[in-house]
Amino acid sequence: MVFKVVERSKPVAGWTSKGCFLFAFIILAVVCSCWLPLIVQADDTASATYAERCAVCHGPTGRADTPVARKHNLKPFNSPDFQNTSEEAIVDIILNGGPQKRASHQFSRKGVTPESAAHLAVFVKQLSRQ
Ligand code: HEC
Numbered sequence: 001m002v003f004k005v006v007e008r009s010k011p012v013a014g015w016t017s018k019g020c021f022l023f024a025f026i027i028l029a030v031v032c033s034c035w036l037p038l039i040v041q042a043d044d045t046a047s048a049t050y051a052e053r054c055a056v057c058h059g060p061t062g063r064a065d066t067p068v069a070r071k072h073n074l075k076p077f078n079s080p081d082f083q084n085t086s087e088e089a090i091v092d093i094i095l096n097g098g099p100q101k102r103a104s105h106q107f108s109r110k111g112v113t114p115e116s117a118a119h120l121a122v123f124v125k126q127l128s129r130q
Contacts, residue, residue, distance in 0.1 A: 046123035049112070049120060050124065058124075076128055087118070090124065
């Protein structure tokens, strides 16, 4: 019994050296290419960025229910005013601090790309609607 198994595995083992590496490489490439979009997405999710960089002031649900928000008289994201603000204007607020060029919101200088700002703009608009 044992003999048979060893004999059988021999040719396979011989094939291993080159073929198996290639095979493993192909599998790896396929698996990686499947996961890559997920990884990139997870890296770039607006909800993660929001939780990390915005929630401290705007509140986890965007309802301006934090001490900072009260202190600065921040409007909740579900206010009609904010809901009527265009996404372009929100992107501008996030990246450049809006028309007033608020230093606190010049996130383009703090590693937020125009792409993730666009995601964030959509995200914050929907955030407190639920
Ligand atoms: C240090 C606290 C703080 C952080 C962090 C912060 N904000 Fe703000 N945000 C404010 C304050 C204060 C205002 C209101 C400023 C004003 O009206 O002059 C504001 C205003 C805004 C507005 C405009 C709201 C309106 O009603 O016009 C948007 C949009 C916004 N923030 C998005 C974000 C996003 C997205 C992030 C994270 C990338 C973020 N903010 C991080 C404090 C903060």
